[in-house]
Amino acid sequence: MLSTREMQDEILRLKKENDICILAHAYQSHDILEIADYTGDSYGLSLEAAKATQKTVLMCGVRFMAETVKILSPDKKVLLSNSDAGCPMAEQLDVELLSALKAQNPDYTVVAYINTTSELKTICDVCVTSSSAVKIVKNIDNDKILFIPDCNLGAWVKEQVPEKEFKFVHGGCPTHLRMSVRDVKKAKAAHPNAKLLVHPECLSEVTKEADYIGSTTGIMDYARKSSDTEFIIGTENSILQHLQFECPDKKFYPLSKDCVCHNMKLTTLVDVYNCVKGTGGEEIILDEDVREKALKCINTMLTLG
Numbered sequence: 001m002l003s004t005r006e007m008q009d010e011i012l013r014l015k016k017e018n019d020i021c022i023l024a025h026a027y028q029s030h031d032i033l034e035i036a037d038y039t040g041d042s043y044g045l046s047l048e049a050a051k052a053t054q055k056t057v058l059m060c061g062v063r064f065m066a067e068t069v070k071i072l073s074p075d076k077k078v079l080l081s082n083s084d085a086g087c088p089m090a091e092q093l094d095v096e097l098l099s100a101l102k103a104q105n106p107d108y109t110v111v112a113y114i115n116t117t118s119e120l121k122t123i124c125d126v127c128v129t130s131s132s133a134v135k136i137v138k139n140i141d142n143d144k145i146l147f148i149p150d151c152n153l154g155a156w157v158k159e160q161v162p163e164k165e166f167k168f169v170h171g172g173c174p175t176h177l178r179m180s181v182r183d184v185k186k187a188k189a190a191h192p193n194a195k196l197l198v199h200p201e202c203l204s205e206v207t208k209e210a211d212y213i214g215s216t217t218g219i220m221d222y223a224r225k226s227s228d229t230e231f232i233i234g235t236e237n238s239i240l241q242h243l244q245f246e247c248p249d250k251k252f253y254p255l256s257k258d259c260v261c262h263n264m265k266l267t268t269l270v271d272v273y274n275c276v277k278g279t280g281g282e283e284i285i286l287d288e289d290v291r292e293k294a295l296k297c298i299n300t301m302l303t304l305g
């Protein structure tokens with residue numbers, strides 16, 4: 001049996017030998033982040049996916065992230081490290097329902113959070129991520145925005161773009177929805193000197209209380225650069241461990257111990273090892289018509305962002 005360290009060394013050797021680029025979302029465990037070529041938020045991952053020079057890209061994250069890589073790089077072999085890792089929010093809306101909403105709102109631009117399936121993206125106008133949403137919505141040449149599927153992210157964008165008219169469809173991240181204003185009160189009482197950093201997928205009652213609201217990369221950058229030394233983190237709890245490694249002299253507390261994304265946690269270092277050995281993972285195959293239509297939606301994001 002290999003130790004964690006031996007397995008990491010083998011992964012590093014095999015990914016080089018087999019020309020594999022490993023992308024890891026910031027919600028992955030620390031042992032995976034250590035062997036990745038790039039780690040970051042959804043926007044950063046899509047930029048890296050577009051630039052990667054390797055023949056194979058291995059996504060350690062959830063399915064829509066691996067699909068985004070395949071949409072941008074059709075000639076590459078794209079692997080999802082654990083085929084059960086999906087994002088429940090990405091499944092909340094289907095093509096039939098969104099088509100009906102579009103028919104009822106023909107003059108609205110459909111803005112899709114990147115956490116959507118590739119099929120759904122085929123009938124959306126532009127994708128956004130938490131770090132690019134405000135800028136992109138401002139840059140859209142229409143004042144009417146149909147924002148899907150995350151109402152909380154949408155409400156946060158709306159606050160910063162008050163000149164536009166928004167419509168939302170019920171949806172949101174089940175992981176971030178677990179955090180409430182009660183958690184904020186409890187955490188602030190326990191750590192009165194800590195800054196509260198939260199993700200915009202949180203309820204507005206939570207974001208209202210925050211010192212900083214941003215994507216996973218935004219939260220990590222804020223904590224790294226801040227002269228403050230204590231932080232309550234309102235996003236998936238893996239971030240706490242990464243920050244603790246990077247900033248051993250600062251203190252990080254979870255806003256809620258329940259903020260764990262079980263889908264992000266499915267991928268293990270052993271999955272990654274099996275993928276680079278050629279015995280694991282799922283190769284992402286997309287219908288070419290779906291890929292081309294979804295590509296327009298992602299490319300519009302990269303252009304406007």
Ligand code: 13P
Nearest residue numbers: 041042043129130215216
């Ligand atoms: P970001 O990576 O854009 O911060 O989004 C968080 C998330 O929930 C991804 O599924």
Ligand code: SF4
Nearest residue numbers: 062087088173175261
């Ligand atoms: Fe989906 Fe939320 Fe998990 Fe991100 S944290 S993958 S949005 S369920």
